Amino acid sequence: MAAEKIHIDQFLELAKQYPVIDVRSPGEYEHAHMPGAYSMPLFSNEERKVVGTTYKQQSREKAIKIGLDYFGPKMRKMVEEVEALTKESKIIL
Numbered sequence: 001m002a003a004e005k006i007h008i009d010q011f012l013e014l015a016k017q018y019p020v021i022d023v024r025s026p027g028e029y030e031h032a033h034m035p036g037a038y039s040m041p042l043f044s045n046e047e048r049k050v051v052g053t054t055y056k057q058q059s060r061e062k063a064i065k066i067g068l069d070y071f072g073p074k075m076r077k078m079v080e081e082v083e084a085l086t087k088e089s090k091i092i093l
Contacts, residue, residue, distance in 0.1 A: 018089050021082060038085060040078055042071050 006014070020037040022029050025048040029039045043051060047070045055063035 019085055021085075040081060042074075042078075043067065044070075 015034060015036075020034055022033050022037040022039050023042045024033075024039075025041050025043050025045050026039065027045045027048075029037075029041065033039070047067075051063050051067045051070070054066050
């Protein structure tokens, strides 16, 4: 499944036909999200805080590794949830 960058107008048009998956933290989703978007956060609010603080205070590389530690164990479950939601359709992240 290849990812492609699209213009916001195209995104909004596609969002009428396909599921939109919002991978931001629960707090970010709660603050604002597209109507009908499915929340499937990569990180909890606390995990996001740790990754962001590490990025700012230490390094991008260290933050990426911490993010992978958090996300790795969740990956299979998230893939299965997205597969169940989308079946054969495209997804919009």
